[in-house]
Amino acid sequence: MDNLLKYIHSLTEFSEESWELLQPALSKKQYKKNEFLLHEGHICNSLFYIDSGYCKSYYEIDGAQKNTAFFFENDIATNINSFGSGEKSEFNIIACEPLAAVIFDKQKLFKAAKQSNEIEALGRNCIRMFASKQEEFSTLFKLYSAQDRLNYLEVNHPDMVQRVSLSQLASFLGVARETLSRIRKRRTSV
Amino acid sequence: MDNLLKYIHSLTEFSEESWELLQPALSKKQYKKNEFLLHEGHICNSLFYIDSGYCKSYYEIDGAQKNTAFFFENDIATNINSFGSGEKSEFNIIACEPLAAVIFDKQKLFKAAKQSNEIEALGRNCIRMFASKQEEFSTLFKLYSAQDRLNYLEVNHPDMVQRVSLSQLASFLGVARETLSRIRKRRTSV
DNA sequence: CTAATCCTGTGACAATCGTCACAAAATTAT
DNA sequence: ATAATTTTGTGACGATTGTCACAGGATTAG
Numbered sequence: 001m002d003n004l005l006k007y008i009h010s011l012t013e014f015s016e017e018s019w020e021l022l023q024p025a026l027s028k029k030q031y032k033k034n035e036f037l038l039h040e041g042h043i044c045n046s047l048f049y050i051d052s053g054y055c056k057s058y059y060e061i062d063g064a065q066k067n068t069a070f071f072f073e074n075d076i077a078t079n080i081n082s083f084g085s086g087e088k089s090e091f092n093i094i095a096c097e098p099l100a101a102v103i104f105d106k107q108k109l110f111k112a113a114k115q116s117n118e119i120e121a122l123g124r125n126c127i128r129m130f131a132s133k134q135e136e137f138s139t140l141f142k143l144y145s146a147q148d149r150l151n152y153l154e155v156n157h158p159d160m161v162q163r164v165s166l167s168q169l170a171s172f173l174g175v176a177r178e179t180l181s182r183i184r185k186r187r188t189s190v
Numbered sequence: 191m192d193n194l195l196k197y198i199h200s201l202t203e204f205s206e207e208s209w210e211l212l213q214p215a216l217s218k219k220q221y222k223k224n225e226f227l228l229h230e231g232h233i234c235n236s237l238f239y240i241d242s243g244y245c246k247s248y249y250e251i252d253g254a255q256k257n258t259a260f261f262f263e264n265d266i267a268t269n270i271n272s273f274g275s276g277e278k279s280e281f282n283i284i285a286c287e288p289l290a291a292v293i294f295d296k297q298k299l300f301k302a303a304k305q306s307n308e309i310e311a312l313g314r315n316c317i318r319m320f321a322s323k324q325e326e327f328s329t330l331f332k333l334y335s336a337q338d339r340l341n342y343l344e345v346n347h348p349d350m351v352q353r354v355s356l357s358q359l360a361s362f363l364g365v366a367r368e369t370l371s372r373i374r375k376r377r378t379s380v
Numbered sequence: 381c382t383a384a385t386c387c388t389g390t391g392a393c394a395a396t397c398g399t400c401a402c403a404a405a406a407t408t409a410t
Numbered sequence: 411a412t413a414a415t416t417t418t419g420t421g422a423c424g425a426t427t428g429t430c431a432c433a434g435g436a437t438t439a440g
Contacts, residue, residue, distance in 0.1 A: 059333055080322060081326075114307070124313065127317050127318055129274075131270045131317055137328050138331075142362060143249055174332050
């Protein structure tokens, strides 16, 4: 829980009392590689704080996996729409490596938030961070070419480029596997 | 303010008392066409509830406008990252038509939120809606081709396709103006 | 260690897209 | 109403991308 506490302190003011109040909403869980954190068709009632390892969200379309996000250490993974609205998730979240997460239970989190403004503020900040991240990646597609998007990731999210395989990165960047391979070749030779 | 009140009620429980408490944070403003709601380089300290008309956010890159979002009646427009973090905005928000907005002032909104859990919840819901929307459009690029993205907009956001000109829509869909014109031609002839 | 599986690179070719250029159509301003 | 401006359509052409196919390399499972 040490990493989580540090993470929380980096986001917002947080007293020891709030931390105690938050405990009932938290649980640790280990996932094996390829184990699901969230299944398509299920309702997302959790926020997943990633303590170690990483996971991805993906849609299954015509039998192919289309990756829409990667979540690493100190990220919060969730389906923000399903979590907020209670609707079924249209995508999956799956561990890409052995993964350790701290799970925030929605109901218990809301109960705790009512008892502490700091917990309330924490929740708001998590959602805001999530929104900023979505905006960032959404903007990439409108401003840049596929090649520029790869550049951007290499500069701003080098960890992602290093840890995620080319095949996995391709759908995230909105191009075919082969195209990403050729882009990389063009880039390195220049 | 009638529309705003309806909008709030559609999102969350909201007592008359909360409504009264919220008033000091609100102000109405009319914008002319091409007037800025938010300027690049400025800090975003407002949420803009769009009462009538519509606006867009865009980056200015190499002298060209790259549109990243459109906000219509009953939408909240803002730079969620700048609003939350206090950093300068990297993009502009500009009225595309004569526009009437209700502006939420950040400082006063936070003050009001401390006095009412319902206002607090409203703020959280607005951010969540914003995050969902970003996620929706971000996903489009990873799952679909340019043609499919246009299809999606026509089905799920017909108002946008109707009200926004082709040139404006193009950068939002991540393609050149000419390409969008040809995609539309292909589509209608099939 | 060996076999099976997965990942990456690459060739070929057609489809799509970006860019430049210009004309027609639509909209806006005076 | 007329002129000015903006928006849209389209041709040409080169660049980029998707798709199919296959081979070599890396990784994983047993």
